[in-house]
Amino acid sequence: MKEKLEKIREEALRQIDASDALEKLNDIRVAYLGKKGELTSVLKSLKDVAPEDRPKVGQMVNDTRALIETRLEETRAALAKKAREEQLAREVIDVTLPGKKPEIGHSHPNAIALREVEKIFVGMGYEVIEGPEIEYDEYNFEKLNIPANHPAKDEQDTFYINKEIVLRTQTSPMQARTMEKGKLPIRMISPGRVFRSDNVDATHSPSFHQVEGLIVDRHITLADLKGTLAEFAKQMFGEDTKVKFRPHHFPFTEPSAEMDVSCFKCGGKGCRFCKDSGWIEILGCGMVHPHVLEMCGIDPEQYTGFAFGIGLERIALLKYEIDDMRLLYENDIRFLRQF
Numbered sequence: 001m002k003e004k005l006e007k008i009r010e011e012a013l014r015q016i017d018a019s020d021a022l023e024k025l026n027d028i029r030v031a032y033l034g035k036k037g038e039l040t041s042v043l044k045s046l047k048d049v050a051p052e053d054r055p056k057v058g059q060m061v062n063d064t065r066a067l068i069e070t071r072l073e074e075t076r077a078a079l080a081k082k083a084r085e086e087q088l089a090r091e092v093i094d095v096t097l098p099g100k101k102p103e104i105g106h107s108h109p110n111a112i113a114l115r116e117v118e119k120i121f122v123g124m125g126y127e128v129i130e131g132p133e134i135e136y137d138e139y140n141f142e143k144l145n146i147p148a149n150h151p152a153k154d155e156q157d158t159f160y161i162n163k164e165i166v167l168r169t170q171t172s173p174m175q176a177r178t179m180e181k182g183k184l185p186i187r188m189i190s191p192g193r194v195f196r197s198d199n200v201d202a203t204h205s206p207s208f209h210q211v212e213g214l215i216v217d218r219h220i221t222l223a224d225l226k227g228t229l230a231e232f233a234k235q236m237f238g239e240d241t242k243v244k245f246r247p248h249h250f251p252f253t254e255p256s257a258e259m260d261v262s263c264f265k266c267g268g269k270g271c272r273f274c275k276d277s278g279w280i281e282i283l284g285c286g287m288v289h290p291h292v293l294e295m296c297g298i299d300p301e302q303y304t305g306f307a308f309g310i311g312l313e314r315i316a317l318l319k320y321e322i323d324d325m326r327l328l329y330e331n332d333i334r335f336l337r338q339f
């Protein structure tokens, strides 16, 4: 029995020492100490040993078991330590290496220009409101003094969804929508996308952006319009910017004008940028037509107002000296990265 135990012990220890993986140790544990393990079966055969020898042999079995258990545990700890060290060596992080800069996107020139326009008008107490791109003919035309057979309706080359519904050709319908709400005074700008069935070229696109502006209050005069828009031009294009108003016609304003700013490239002397005129057109404007006020439920005897419409792309193109509008829509990363 003693020899048998020694043989078991030696064999077990040899196997343990030769193990190079934790799973192998587990197999060894089962093979020797498990329910059907070798040492367990020796313990079971203890009943065949002479009663007087049993305590001694029993002790020997227990010693062997303890020895194997200790060695198993030591080896397990050593293997675990080694595995951990290997893992740490593998996953080593050099915290002194320079970090990787995450790539952040760029604002689109249109977005930058819009942010600036908004900042200027918000600074003057205007609120920013947005409206639907799919609009009723009634708001896009009718309530802006553009009746069914008005030439402006063709001029604007409208995308019709059906007889009553269009893709808005201008942000001006937001004038009617705001006035109709009946909350006075009004001081708002309304930026957004507009649509016209134009062919794409360097200065045209079937979809572009405008910023509408409207102020309605008692005692608003043409002087307020001029002062406000001149201030806008200065903040947008520089303190030295001069403005010029040219008479024009828009059905929903009377009188109407287009505003030019002195060319900020050449200061008004004339250059390629302003086509040698020294002036650049940037918006349409005018005093809100009394008939429009009336149609929207405002008494033109009590209230007056002015309105303006800015072409956002125009501002962005001017500001960044971009000579082809298509660049704004192609979203070529190499182009956008510059802003």
Ligand code: DAH
Residues within 6 Å of the ligand: 169, 170, 171, 172, 212, 213, 250, 253, 283, 284, 285, 286, 306, 307, 308, 309, 310
């Ligand atoms: N809606 C006009 C257009 O698309 C621009 C415009 C002109 C808007 C004069 C206005 C305005 O509010 O007063 O051409």
